Amino acid sequence: MTLSSAGTPTQYAVELQGCTKQFSTPGGGTYFAVRDIDLKVEPGRFVSIVGPTGSGKSTILNMAAGLLKPSSGTASSFGAPVHGVNRRASYMFQQDALLPWKTVIENVSLGLTMAGVGKAEAHSEAQRWLEKVGLKNFADRYPHQLSGGMRKRTAVAQAWIVNPDILLMDEPFSALDVQTRQIMENELLALWQESGKAVVFITHDLDEAIALSDEVVILGAGPGSTVVGNYEITIPRPRDLLDIRDDPKFVELHREIWGRLKIEVSKTYEAARAEEGEVA
Numbered sequence: 001m002t003l004s005s006a007g008t009p010t011q012y013a014v015e016l017q018g019c020t021k022q023f024s025t026p027g028g029g030t031y032f033a034v035r036d037i038d039l040k041v042e043p044g045r046f047v048s049i050v051g052p053t054g055s056g057k058s059t060i061l062n063m064a065a066g067l068l069k070p071s072s073g074t075a076s077s078f079g080a081p082v083h084g085v086n087r088r089a090s091y092m093f094q095q096d097a098l099l100p101w102k103t104v105i106e107n108v109s110l111g112l113t114m115a116g117v118g119k120a121e122a123h124s125e126a127q128r129w130l131e132k133v134g135l136k137n138f139a140d141r142y143p144h145q146l147s148g149g150m151r152k153r154t155a156v157a158q159a160w161i162v163n164p165d166i167l168l169m170d171e172p173f174s175a176l177d178v179q180t181r182q183i184m185e186n187e188l189l190a191l192w193q194e195s196g197k198a199v200v201f202i203t204h205d206l207d208e209a210i211a212l213s214d215e216v217v218i219l220g221a222g223p224g225s226t227v228v229g230n231y232e233i234t235i236p237r238p239r240d241l242l243d244i245r246d247d248p249k250f251v252e253l254h255r256e257i258w259g260r261l262k263i264e265v266s267k268t269y270e271a272a273r274a275e276e277g278e279v280a
């Protein structure tokens with residue numbers, strides 16, 4: 001544990017200490033997805049995790065969420081070990097988890113009604129969130145009547161309405177077209193900016209990671225992936241994501257981090273090619 005400038009111990013919103021996760025394989029063996037992962041996310045920080053496909057990004061998020069138990073090491077949240085689902089966190093999955101038989105407002109209210117809030121109060125709070133995410137007039141639509149961007153807005157409202165201390169986001173915008181994605185990223189930053197919430201954001205896209213984050217964590221190629229780099233993103237806030245890619249600091253950081261990430265991406269690519277060769 002580290003000490004803050006005031007001399008008190010820092011309570012991390014998310015802390016993984018020496019976390020290893022192994023899975024059983026169908027042939028009776030074991031597969032190490034990640035090994036000895038150390039990750040510390042302070043309250044209010046925006047941290048992205050980037051790494052090649054299969055490097056264990058979702059596994060790490062699932063350990064922070066309490067959906068997966070580390071095989072060894074500890075996952076904790078605000079100083080307490082994570083046992084079962086981490087109640088301080090909301091999870092935004094890559095594929096949004098909207099219930100198709102419920103309307104937009106019912107989907108957004110769900111977290112509150114499940115926590116015992118009355119329907120009228122939950123709906124009025126949900127309507128407030130729908131206004132915030134630009135869906136004021138879509139409360140009574142069903143998910144299949146929405147565009148991809150609208151579904152993501154609904155999922156954002158659904159995650160935020162319960163006022164979590166931590167947002168765990170697994171490639172939340174990767175299925176969107178580039179323009180919608182940049183708008184969603186800008187809106188996410190605007191919501192997050194003054195919220196004091198910790199965000200752990202998974203992405204394949206280094207541009208997105210740098211543009212959004214205070215820190216970018218790079219995972220190495222699997223199996224047994226470890227953290228191979230941590231980079232502080234010192235670009236001042238507030239940031240305008242529509243122009244940030246021209247910022248000289250962005251360009252410099254991108255060059256530095258990509259220099260490291262591409263080694264891991266190449267290893268993953270070579271390993272996949274070798275495997276294809278064995279199969280052929």
Ligand SMILES: Nc1ncnc2c1ncn2[C@@H]1O[C@H](COP(=O)(O)OP(=O)(O)OP(=O)(O)O)[C@@H](O)[C@H]1O
Nearest residue numbers: 023024031033052053054055056057058059060222
């Ligand atoms: N339940 C499981 N059983 C067996 N192996 C698993 C299980 N979950 C994940 N794995 C393996 O662990 C490794 C890491 O998976 P994970 O989904 O965390 O990777 P990722 O970095 O999120 O990949 P992607 O970028 O493709 O989403 C992969 O090789 C995957 O096949």
Ligand SMILES: [Mg+2]
Nearest residue numbers: 057058059170
């Ligand atoms: Mg994943």
